[in-house]
Structures are given as structure tokens and as C-alpha cells.
Amino acid sequence: MTTPSRVAIVTGGSGGIGRPVVERLAADGLAVVVAYSGSEERAQEAVTAVTEAGGTATAVRGDLGDEADVARLFDEAEAAYGGVDVVVNTAGIMLLSPIASFDVDDFDRMVRTNLRGTFLVSRETVRRVRDGGALLNFSSSVVKLALPEYSAYAATKGGVDALTLVLARELRGRDVTVNTVAPGPTATPLFLDGKPQDVVDRLAAAPPLERLGTPDDVTELVAFLAGPGRWVNGQVLYVNGGIA
Template sequence: MGSSGTDRVALVTGGSGGIGRAVAERLAADGTAVAVHYAGNRERAQAAVAAVTGAGGRAITVAGDVADENAMAAVFDEAEAAFGGIDVVVNTAGTMVLGPIADFDLDALDRMHRTNVRGAFVVSQQAARRVRAGGAIINVSTSVSRLQFPGYGPYVASKRAVEGITLILARELRGRDITVNTVAPGPTATPLFLDGKSQEQVDALAAAPPLERLGRPEDIAESVAFLAGPARWVNGQTLYTNGGLA
């Protein structure tokens, strides 16, 4: 239950995806045992676990719908049974549907918000009940909440909700020695981000930050690892990890 990486345990939701997998591998490199959560893509989650164990780390896969409180209670149970407890919860699971507010499909809105808002709430709720003293809860938002790109309204609405949940939960956990923060990535070179974009669009976004490149999943994972371990005095914050874009 101490603070050293070797006895810490993390649950990473969406751990089979680009940022989630990078987070799982980065935390494992610090000596943290990792439960790699997935919803649908078992093979990718197993590949993430294989990458961790191949590098000498400890990892298992766990599966469930983040918006289903019973499924996620079972996921937390599995992680605790495998590793003895949970110190870090990183909630990277999310979906993104883009389109203008004026004609956005409300069923698509409901589906996205079920994963992004209810899912983040369910995971945060379980984390609030279970994370051990000295632990950290880390949600994932987006730098587009500052950038305000047209077409991102429904998605930003879901992620602003996540930031609000994070900021209040940090205060509600007073006295527990648990930090609660949000990482808000900028454009990051993941399949989710690159899908459907032209090379010109990708190049323009890469040129926009002062550092003149897209983020890498490893860049986001570095911020998560900071919040998950040494950053004990950072609490109730949104950390914009975007190369200076916003």
C-alpha cells in the first residue's frame, strides 16, 4: 500500500487502444501491476498484456462495458483479486463522434455520452470506493475543450462533463490521500485520431503546436505516469498535454 511503484496496482480502462496501451506499458515500466481493460477488442488487449509481460511487467486483461456498473464492479473485483488492491485508475475509454450541433444525430449523442459521461462516472464511482490511500484517479478529457473546433461540440460536451466530475471528486475525497486529475491531450497520432483525416489535415494539425508535431501516445502516458506516481501535490486539476497548442 506504499508509494513505491513495485507494489502499486493500476486499472487502465480502454487499455487496448492507442493512448490506453501506452499508459499501461508506461505504468508497468515503473513497476506497477496493470489490469488492461477492454470492451470489445480482446486480441488488442491481449497484445498489450503481452507487451507488458514481455518487458518483465505484470498484467492481466479485464473486460466490461464502462457504463455498466455491475460489469465494472466485476472488473474492479478481478483486478483486486489478481493483485491485492488498486492504487491507480486511469480512465482512457471513450468514443468520439463529430458533427455540427445543428443537425447532430441525438441517438449518436446518447451513445457517445453513455460511454464518455456515464462510463467516466461509473469508473470514477468505483475508484472512489476502492482506491487505496496514496492512490490516484486520472480521467482523460481533450484539449479541444479550449480550442473550440467546429464539429466537436457534442464530444467536448461529454469531456467537459468528465472534467467537472474529476474536479468535484477530488474535493469529495478529502482526507483519503487520493488525488483526482484529468489529462487533456491535444491531437495525438492514434488510429482514432487519424481515421478519416486527409494528409493535409494531419499536416496542418501537426504544424499547429509550437513544437511542430503531433502528440504521441507515449507523450500522454508520460503525463499520466507523473500524476499516477510522483505528483502527489497536483490534485483537482486538468493537465493540458498538447505541446503548447492550447
């Protein structure tokens, strides 16, 4: 089989949004590196789904908060496929609590994954991505919705927004786009975990379209920004059905 000409790294590639992103980019003809930190079984399931559909994928484990692990992720992508063209940062954790009772260790853990991890992957992307490439970071619509108990999570994602907007301007002349995708309520395990049904129903009714988003709603935008969307740059794009 001919090696695909374009290569993507998807962090959190075995997760609720990450895996659909992996499968969609592979279906579009990219070789995909599934970056994961947790379950090897889930990561291999994502790789198997791609290869059984005729695509190309491999899995690499590492801690995105660790500089050496992030460098090794890119090393392995380059060794396997010759370079990196698209990086999609879907990895993230969400811990909720009012500020007054928020555990500082939980805060630090979320900052390490959501903000430090995005920073390190973005920095390595800048150093390695080929011209014509794209970096897509993931934020959240809760940054502007200001929902109670989401303060720490929203703070980490607000940092991602700022990093993305500045980085797009720092890459002037490189022909590399940098954008943030900011989903609203989306029916993934991360979103649904621990929420009472009445809360889920209320959030589903909030957008004018009166439903939760699906991972496929998000992957459509990712595929566009990773491929033909070359004139979209330095933006935070809200994928939330019009909730705000």
C-alpha cells in the same frame, strides 16, 4: 515472481493511448489490469507485451457504461492483486458532426462511454482505491479550442473536467489525487481515422512546437501523476504542445 505492491486499472487499455499507458505503468513496477470492451486479441497483445518485458498484467472485458461490469472490473483486480492504487480512464469514442446534423443515437453512445463510463469508474474508484492512490481521467484540449464539429465530443469531455474537479475536493483527507489529462492533437488511430491529410497537416502545424503529440508525450505525464506527482491534485492538465 513477487506480486507488485501497487496495482493499476487502465480503461481502454488496448487503445492508442491506453496501451502505451499500460506498458509504461508496468515498466514502473505496477501490476496492470487492462480493461477493454472491444477486441480481445488487442487486449491480450497488450498483456503479452507487458509480460514479455517482465511485467505483470491481465485483461478484463466489460462495458464501462454498465454498473455491474464496472464493479466486476474492480472485483477481479482485487482478487488478482489484492487491491487498486491507480485508475486511468483512457477509454473513449469520438464522433464528429455539426450539431444541426448530429445523430442523437451517436450522441447518446458517446455520452455513455465518455461521460457515464468515466462517472461509474470514478465512483467505484472512490469506494475502492487505497490511500496514496491516484485517479486520472482523460479529457481533451478541444473543450477549450471550440473546433467546429467537435461540439458533442467536447461536451462529454467538459463533463469529465467538471466531475474531476469536484471529486478531488470530495476526497479531502483521503490522500487520493484526482486529475484530468487533456491531450491535444495526438497521433493515435482515434485521432487520425477519417481525417484528410491536409487536415492532419493543419492540426500538426497549430502548436508552437509544430508537430502532433505522440502517445509517449502523454504517458510521461500519466506516469508522473500516478507516481511521484502527489502535490498535483484537482487539475486539468493540457498536453498539447502549447496549442492553446
